[in-house]
Amino acid sequence: MNAVRVLGKDLRLLARTPALLAVLIGYPILVALLVALSLQGEERKPEVAFVNLDRSGRTIVVGGERLSVEDYVARISEEVKLKELDPEAARTALEDGRVAAILTIPAGFVENLVFGATPPTVELVTSLRAAIQSEAITRRLESAIFRLNQQLASDYIAQLLMLAERVVAGGRITVFGMTGEIFGIERSRKLLDEVRRELVARGSADLARRLKPLEDFVAETAANLRLAGDAAAAIRSPIRLRVVATAPGREPLSAFGVAAALLVSLGLVGVLLAAAAISSEREDNTLVRLARGLVSPGALIGEKVAFSALASLVVGMLLLGLIALTTSLAVGRWGYWLVTLILAGLGFGAFGALVGSLARETRTALLAGLMLTLPLLFLGLVPENPTAAGISQAFAFGPAFRAFQALLVEPEIPGDLGLTLAHLAALAAAFGAAAAVVLARRERA
Amino acid sequence: MTGGDRAAPVRTTAGPIMVASGISKRFRRTLALDRVDISIGEGECLALLGPNGSGKTTLLSILAGISRPTAGFISWRPDAVARLGWVPHEPALYARLTVRENLRLFAALEGRRDPHAVAEELLDRADLRAFADRLAARLSTGTRQRLNIAVALAGEPSVLLLDEPTAALSPDQRYRLWRWLDELRRVDRLAVLFSTQSVEEAVAHGDRLQILANGRCVFAGGAAELVSRHGAGGGPQAAEIAFLRLVGAEAP
Numbered sequence: 297m298n299a300v301r302v303l304g305k306d307l308r309l310l311a312r313t314p315a316l317l318a319v320l321i322g323y324p325i326l327v328a329l330l331v332a333l334s335l336q337g338e339e340r341k342p343e344v345a346f347v348n349l350d351r352s353g354r355t356i357v358v359g360g361e362r363l364s365v366e367d368y369v370a371r372i373s374e375e376v377k378l379k380e381l382d383p384e385a386a387r388t389a390l391e392d393g394r395v396a397a398i399l400t401i402p403a404g405f406v407e408n409l410v411f412g413a414t415p416p417t418v419e420l421v422t423s424l425r426a427a428i429q430s431e432a433i434t435r436r437l438e439s440a441i442f443r444l445n446q447q448l449a450s451d452y453i454a455q456l457l458m459l460a461e462r463v464v465a466g467g468r469i470t471v472f473g474m475t476g477e478i479f480g481i482e483r484s485r486k487l488l489d490e491v492r493r494e495l496v497a498r499g500s501a502d503l504a505r506r507l508k509p510l511e512d513f514v515a516e517t518a519a520n521l522r523l524a525g526d527a528a529a530a531i532r533s534p535i536r537l538r539v540v541a542t543a544p545g546r547e548p549l550s551a552f553g554v555a556a557a558l559l560v561s562l563g564l565v566g567v568l569l570a571a572a573a574i575s576s577e578r579e580d581n582t583l584v585r586l587a588r589g590l591v592s593p594g595a596l597i598g599e600k601v602a603f604s605a606l607a608s609l610v611v612g613m614l615l616l617g618l619i620a621l622t623t624s625l626a627v628g629r630w631g632y633w634l635v636t637l638i639l640a641g642l643g644f645g646a647f648g649a650l651v652g653s654l655a656r657e658t659r660t661a662l663l664a665g666l667m668l669t670l671p672l673l674f675l676g677l678v679p680e681n682p683t684a685a686g687i688s689q690a691f692a693f694g695p696a697f698r699a700f701q702a703l704l705v706e707p708e709i710p711g712d713l714g715l716t717l718a719h720l721a722a723l724a725a726a727f728g729a730a731a732a733v734v735l736a737r738r739e740r741a
Numbered sequence: 742m743t744g745g746d747r748a749a750p751v752r753t754t755a756g757p758i759m760v761a762s763g764i765s766k767r768f769r770r771t772l773a774l775d776r777v778d779i780s781i782g783e784g785e786c787l788a789l790l791g792p793n794g795s796g797k798t799t800l801l802s803i804l805a806g807i808s809r810p811t812a813g814f815i816s817w818r819p820d821a822v823a824r825l826g827w828v829p830h831e832p833a834l835y836a837r838l839t840v841r842e843n844l845r846l847f848a849a850l851e852g853r854r855d856p857h858a859v860a861e862e863l864l865d866r867a868d869l870r871a872f873a874d875r876l877a878a879r880l881s882t883g884t885r886q887r888l889n890i891a892v893a894l895a896g897e898p899s900v901l902l903l904d905e906p907t908a909a910l911s912p913d914q915r916y917r918l919w920r921w922l923d924e925l926r927r928v929d930r931l932a933v934l935f936s937t938q939s940v941e942e943a944v945a946h947g948d949r950l951q952i953l954a955n956g957r958c959v960f961a962g963g964a965a966e967l968v969s970r971h972g973a974g975g976g977p978q979a980a981e982i983a984f985l986r987l988v989g990a991e992a993p
Contacts, residue, residue, distance in 0.1 A: 298850050305846055309837050581833040585892070588806045588827055590850045739807065 298591045299599040306573055306603045320565060321611060325618070327564065331557040344433060345386035345395040346378040350405040363409070363448075365401055371444055372399070375436040390423055397422040397433045409448075453528045460521045481518045488514060554619055555700040560673050561615065562608045562637070563693055566644025567651065567669045568662055570604035574652030574735070575661035583739055593736040594729075597649050601728055604645030605638055612637040629703050632713070636699045639720040643692025646727035653734040669693075692727075695719040757782045758821035758932060759804075759900050764813035766799050766956075773799045774956045776813070781900060781932045783821075786922075788947025789936040792988050795953040797936035798830065801904050804934070826898030830905045832889040836878035840869050840888055843877055844895060851896030859895055867891035867921070883914030887921070894925075901925070903935040907942065919946055940981045954988040 310317060348365055355364040369378060378399065381389060389395045400419040408416040420437055422430035462469045466480020488511050495504035574597070577583045586596060613633070620627040627633070648665055655661035675684040676693035688694030699716045702709070757780035766774040774796045781787045791797045802808040804815065805827040817823040827833075834843050844860035853859045864870045867887045872880060877888060886906060893901060901922075907915045923946075925931045937943050943950050944964040952960040952967075960967060964980055971983035 301846065301849050305835065305838065308842075309835070312837065580836055581829060581831045582835060583833075584802075584805075584807055584829050585827065585833045585847070586850075588825075 299595040302586070302591055302596065303599045303603055306599070307606075310607070320569070320607065321614065323561075323564070325561070325615060327557065327561045329557070331553065331560050343395050344376045344378055345381045345389050345398045347381060347383050347386050347398060347400040349383075349403040350401050352404070352406060354406040356406055356409045363406075365405060368401070368405075368444065372437065372440045375440040376433060390421065393423070397430060399437065457525050457528050460524055464518050464521050481514055481521070485511065485514045485518065551704040552701070555697060555704050556677055558612060558615060558700050559676060559693060559697045562612050562640060563644050563669055563673050563676075563696070564666075565611050566604045566608045566641050566692075567648035567665045569607050570600050570645040570648030571652035571655070571661040571665040572658050573600045573603055574649050574731070575655050575658040578656065579658050583735075587739045593739065594732040597646075597653070597728055597732040597735060600649045600652070601642055601645035601724065601731075604648055605641030608641030608644060609634070609637045612641070627704070629709070632703055632709065636696075636703060636717065636720075639717050639724065640692060640696035640699065642724035643696060643720045643727070646724045646731060647692060649731040650727050650734065653731045653738065689719075690723075692720055692723050695723070756818060758818045759815065759823075760817075761800075761804060761815045762813055764800060764803055764815075765811045766796075766803060766808065767811045772956055774803070774810070777953070777956075777958050778961075779804075779934075779951060779958075781934050783899070783932055784926050784930040786926060786933040786935070786946055786948050788943035788950045789934060789953065790938070790940065790943045790947075790950055790984065791936070791953035792938065794955075795988070796956040797953055798904055799956075800953070801827075801902050801934070801936055805902050822897075822899045824896055824898045824900075826890075826893035826896060826901040828890050828893045828901065828903040828906055830908065832877075832885045834877040834885065834888060834892065837876060839874050839876055840864070840880070841873045843888060843892055847892045848895040853895065853897075863891045863894060866894075868917075882909050883911065883917070886910060886914070886918065890918075890921075898931070900932040900934060903933065905936050905938065907937070907939075915942075922946075940984045944980050952984060952987050959987045 310320075346369060348369070350365050353364075355367075372378065376397075376399075379389075379395060383400070386395070386398045386400075390398055398419075398421040400421070402417060402419065405416045405418075408414050418441065420434065422433060459469055462478050462480065464481045466478050466483045468475065468477055488507060492504045492507050492511070495501070495507070577586070577596070583596075587593070591599070616627050616633060647669075651665045651668060652661045655664055672688065672691050672693050676688040676691075676697045685694065688697075695716045699713060699720065702713050702716070760778075760780040762778050764774055764777045764779070765772070777796070777800060779787070779789075779800065789797050789800065799808065803810045803813075805825055807827070835846070838846065841860055841864065844863050845856045848856035848859035848863075864873050867890065869884070869888060869891060872884055872888075877885065880888065886909070890901075890903070890906070903922075907918060910918065922933055926933055935946070944967075947964070949963055950960065950967060951958060960971070962970075967983045968979040971986050
């Protein structure tokens, strides 16, 4: 009961300090906005050295479209930032870490494209020192080259179809830089027909009949070549993507960004508030009164953790409400959110209470809380790294982020959400118990 | 404060209400208290005297229940109300609560049935009515110390423990404080155990004196006994000289 009275006192003090209340609500919202914006903003293009060894200046016309090395480079530049250097300067820049990779256009690149016999090879040299960035660049260039290949293949097929059409109908063609006249199957069929009629008219019916297999072959070939047009069209684009843009509405926000923003803002609120609440009891010297059996260390830590969790819940619900009202992200699942925010708040608060119990002054508690929380928060955001994931799972930040993501991203509530929440509860209990032990030892010393 | 400021003697009831026996406290390798015995009777004022680091605060913390002794025990007279009021050296108050709110909160935490009524009564008794709605942080040193004591009284203690209560006070504030404490002893039969570094204050207000040096009790008795056994002559500084001799300092 006395712990509830102290909780009432803390809430009254919080309400009585409008500046602190404004910071408590405004700061997380500001942090949330910054994190969300930075995560969904335009990504910075990595810088890649570009070495052009094809100085022929030649161009290729495929499907009526002219393509040169410059055109090719312009298209790749949509994915990475290219910086043209000579081979030696590029190698030095890669060694110095000023570029993340070297892209080399080989000599004879366009010529090989023109004749098509040997596919030209673009070389990408990446640095092992920046493995993650190299991986990203490789993916981006693969994607760019795939799109260019697809377009070139499409143009080649269009050209081959045109050639097939000319083979059927006859006429002038240009392919792989060569121009010529084709007689055509249709004209061949007409010529054969005329020859057969002429032979019959001249009384050489037997000879005319011998032309029949040739006439059939010409007719079948023409029909098959026309069918090839449809097949080639299917090969050109086996899967098509139809993009439909919806009417302009609310600002889109990535679920990952929202989860990260929630983690950072609630983590800071929970830890700092609990750390400040417990250390301010020491600074006011009231711990020596409470420690006389009025409120046990365990009950006092429980009260501070509950106080912090209550504040985290209010701030979390405000943030989620704001997101639901102003962005395109469907929040929903309010019941689950209630439980998750309370448990996350308890976890953050218990960690903050431990920091506050260890510190002698409020200023020290806040500084230590901030310095410990920030790296742990960011470790929680990079779960792919096993070391980071392992560390973040030992604090409330890892499981809280997992639960936030599950509620925001997963189309159905995942089965292991219960385990994640139990993990949060266990961490809150463990850190709370540690804080109570530290507080009791300090006060009795 | 001089000896002339001393209030009229307060009648004490025979038989201590609280007895602490063989209290020892060890902090790792340091023995802070070594088998100290102390007792106090109803309405009595006991001065705990000693230089810095002699173990006064440690002893009071143990008596207050904040710190655990390494050895020893505390017992109460069977008919006594075993309730202690604790006035730490630094005021233990919620700085951002008003005087009235501090009193109400601590009365509630002490389990008083009507914390509002207790707070109103204490406002009058501690002469804090004029500051009732002022934040504790904005009180003067003397007023804050009165609130510090009033908060300790919220639990209706039978023994009040004060750790150097007048150390930061001006002479007039000291005078007002002692006048109030003497009134509490006289009216409420409150036992007062206070620590001090001032021999003059201990002699002026203590019915008995207990002197600690290096964690050990080197004297227990009245001021006259202190002077007669350890003093030099009968001058105004006799008690001080006796104290200095007992704690091992060089006496003039």
